[in-house]
Amino acid sequence: MPERQSGVLLGDDQTPSEGSSEEEMIAGLRAGDEAQATRFVRANIGWMRAVAFRLLRDDGLADDCVQDALIKALRNIGKFEGRSKLKTWLHRITVNEALMKLRSRKRLEEDLIDPLLPDFDENTCRIEAPWTRRISAEEILSQAERRQLVLSKIGELPESYRIVLMLRDIEELDTAEVAEALGITEGNVKVRLHRARAALKKLLEPLLRGETP
Amino acid sequence: MKGAMLRKLPLMITCREFEDFLLDYMEGSLPTRQRRIFEVHLAICRECREYLAAYRETIELGRQAFEDPAANPPEDVPEDLITAVLAARGGDPKG
Numbered sequence: 061m062p063e064r065q066s067g068v069l070l071g072d073d074q075t076p077s078e079g080s081s082e083e084e085m086i087a088g089l090r091a092g093d094e095a096q097a098t099r100f101v102r103a104n105i106g107w108m109r110a111v112a113f114r115l116l117r118d119d120g121l122a123d124d125c126v127q128d129a130l131i132k133a134l135r136n137i138g139k140f141e142g143r144s145k146l147k148t149w150l151h152r153i154t155v156n157e158a159l160m161k162l163r164s165r166k167r168l169e170e171d172l173i174d175p176l177l178p179d180f181d182e183n184t185c186r187i188e189a190p191w192t193r194r195i196s197a198e199e200i201l202s203q204a205e206r207r208q209l210v211l212s213k214i215g216e217l218p219e220s221y222r223i224v225l226m227l228r229d230i231e232e233l234d235t236a237e238v239a240e241a242l243g244i245t246e247g248n249v250k251v252r253l254h255r256a257r258a259a260l261k262k263l264l265e266p267l268l269r270g271e272t273p
Numbered sequence: 274m275k276g277a278m279l280r281k282l283p284l285m286i287t288c289r290e291f292e293d294f295l296l297d298y299m300e301g302s303l304p305t306r307q308r309r310i311f312e313v314h315l316a317i318c319r320e321c322r323e324y325l326a327a328y329r330e331t332i333e334l335g336r337q338a339f340e341d342p343a344a345n346p347p348e349d350v351p352e353d354l355i356t357a358v359l360a361a362r363g364g365d366p367k368g
Binding site for chain 2: 097098101102105106109110113114119122123126127130131134135178180183184185186187188190191203204206207210211214225229230250253254257258260261264265267268
């Protein structure tokens with residue numbers, strides 16, 4: 061798991077003075093300690109909701125997702141084997157719940173992405189206009205404008221590609237974890253990831269080339 | 274023209290073949306020999322060099338967009354959501 065997910069017992073805003081150790085918290089949860097359960101929920105619900113929102117892009121669905129994920133975690137805390145950090149375990153539960161919500165909303169089928177993929181000529185040579193004017197994105201847009209544009213373009217990706225890009229590049233799951241979560245092969249994860257990045261590059265080219273987005 | 278030429282040279286790959294290697298190259302998982310073949314193509318092909326640079330920049334822009342706190346929902350979670358979780362955890366299991 062990525063560093064930002066690992067080594068962290070609770071939410072990022074948790075201070076050591078508030079907390080017990082991870083082992084104490086888990087023991088408390090297993091024993092049905094109400095106070096520990098409340099602290100556990102309060103400390104983790106914020107970042108879990110952010111993960112759910114990034115994947116689902118819908119406030120209501122994200123709230124449903126995080127609620128189901130936390131309930132599942134609390135009910136299954138006895139099965140947590142301590143092989144990973146608690147936060148890593150919670151992250152996986154949240155991702156899986158979000159994927160279940162996505163599947164119920166729309167099948168993650170192979171959407172058409174071909175128009176956004178790289179172009180090659182009849183000799184299989186890449187067709188890529190010269191990047192004579194590459195400028196840094198910071199030069200033309202404010203941070204907020206840039207963020208909005210990039211988020212919007214990621215949102216234009218076909219869902220089955222967007223979700224792989226999100227899980228690998230943003231949630232930082234590894235290829236095997238994404239394959240398991242989506243029920244597809246690792247080879248398929250790699251193909252989808254590459255196509256998603258290539259498509260996003262094409263969508264962001266006006267920005268990268270310093271043209272009007 | 275360049276594609277036809279590349280196909281005839283030993284240890285050369287076309288741009289399309291370069292594309293197939295790209296993800297593994299970026300993840301550092303190409304075997305040494307394939308990595309060298311990839312890098313030779315990179316050295317002689319302006320289009321693929323520029324493509325790779327823009328591809329890398331795209332990944333970075335995506336990451337930066339989500340690192341911005343404004344891309345995420347507010348940290349103050351609605352109190353009724355917290356209450357609902359705590360109330361429901363002993364109820365009818367959903368999963």
